[in-house]
Amino acid sequence: MTDAFVGDVLSGTGGVWHVRTKDGQVREASLRGRLKKATVTKIAVGDEVDVEQDPASGAWTISAIHERKSKLARREPSSGYGERVVAANVDQVVVVFAAAKPEPHTRMLDRFLVIAEANELVSRVVVNKVDLVPGAEAAQTFADYEKAGYAVHYTSTKTRAGLDELHDSLAGLSSIFSGPSGVGKSSLLNAMFPGLNLRIGEISESVNKGRHTTVGAVMHPLPDGGYVVDSPGLREVGMWHLAGGELGVCFPEFRPYLDDCRFGDCSHLVEPGCAVREAVESGAISAARYDSYSRLRADIATQKSEW
Numbered sequence: 001m002t003d004a005f006v007g008d009v010l011s012g013t014g015g016v017w018h019v020r021t022k023d024g025q026v027r028e029a030s031l032r033g034r035l036k037k038a039t040v041t042k043i044a045v046g047d048e049v050d051v052e053q054d055p056a057s058g059a060w061t062i063s064a065i066h067e068r069k070s071k072l073a074r075r076e077p078s079s080g081y082g083e084r085v086v087a088a089n090v091d092q093v094v095v096v097f098a099a100a101k102p103e104p105h106t107r108m109l110d111r112f113l114v115i116a117e118a119n120e121l122v123s124r125v126v127v128n129k130v131d132l133v134p135g136a137e138a139a140q141t142f143a144d145y146e147k148a149g150y151a152v153h154y155t156s157t158k159t160r161a162g163l164d165e166l167h168d169s170l171a172g173l174s175s176i177f178s179g180p181s182g183v184g185k186s187s188l189l190n191a192m193f194p195g196l197n198l199r200i201g202e203i204s205e206s207v208n209k210g211r212h213t214t215v216g217a218v219m220h221p222l223p224d225g226g227y228v229v230d231s232p233g234l235r236e237v238g239m240w241h242l243a244g245g246e247l248g249v250c251f252p253e254f255r256p257y258l259d260d261c262r263f264g265d266c267s268h269l270v271e272p273g274c275a276v277r278e279a280v281e282s283g284a285i286s287a288a289r290y291d292s293y294s295r296l297r298a299d300i301a302t303q304k305s306e307w
Contacts (some may be wrong), residue, residue, distance in 0.1 A: 004050040011218040019051050029060035045217040046088035058225050072119050087176045087217050087229045092122040096179035098129045099138040110292040117250035118242050124151045128184045132154040142297045144286040148253040157191040176229040244300045253285050
């Protein structure tokens with residue numbers, strides 16, 4: 001074997017991974033047999049790896065997977081009980097919802113944000129297709145997220161509203177774009193970075209859900225530095241390895257009140273002297289966001305008994 005090159009995994013299918021090495025070349029590589037047997041870590045898009053070339057055959061193999069600095073992980077879809085790493089070594093999660101077509105479901109947005117918080121990743125909220133709703137309707141729908149401290153971008157690929165600000169927020173970072181199908185993730189990326197040429201799907205009017213166009217997560221190098229991961233639309237978002245007692249920390253607006261509850265193990269559901277519920281009653285915490293917390297807490301309790 002030749003000397004190893006360090007690179008980033010951009011995509012993979014059928015056991016063949018596309019690795020972009022530091023010289024800008026993209027090489028197709030398979031996982032070396034010994035490494036496949038020795039490691040319990042499943043390789044993911046965004047992983048930093050070593051690749052080596054066989055001088056005789058010219059084939060490239062991945063000989064080592066570097067330690068991850070971060071990951072975005074979710075539960076296996078449907079009835080799966082394991083962890084699925086959507087992307088490794090990401091700096092921020094950009095959660096894209098549409099102002100309309102499909103209609104935004106904020107409880108699903110809360111799930112996306114909780115998963116990012118549980119993975120200790122910074123999140124941005126993008127409200128796309130603002131040209132489809134009148135005036136300040138989108139800002140009103142997503143006001144709770146600005147109040148909670150999230151950066152919220154209001155965008156339109158038709159009018160180019162908000163695209164420059166969103167573009168600048170990606171520079172030099174590794175960002176993953178996520179959200180439901182049909183909200184325009186690929187269209188946004190194409191509008192900001194025309195060279196990406198991502199495939200764009202249509203909205204199915206009959207079910208008001210987008211058809212899946214991205215088969216698996218794919219990481220794209222950006223011309224002004226950094227990467228963006230375009231991930232498949234997630235119709236079901238399952239939380240992984242999150243205890244009910246940890247959920248409150250995943251709501252940023254709860255954090256100033258968590259230490260003021262009467263009981264240290266307060267569930268923020270029924271206990272007297274709960275500072276979080278008092279903040280909800282006073283309007284300091286959104287009632288809708290608190291309702292999402294309550295529902296997610298119940299979901300986690302159900303999952304725990306199933307697992």
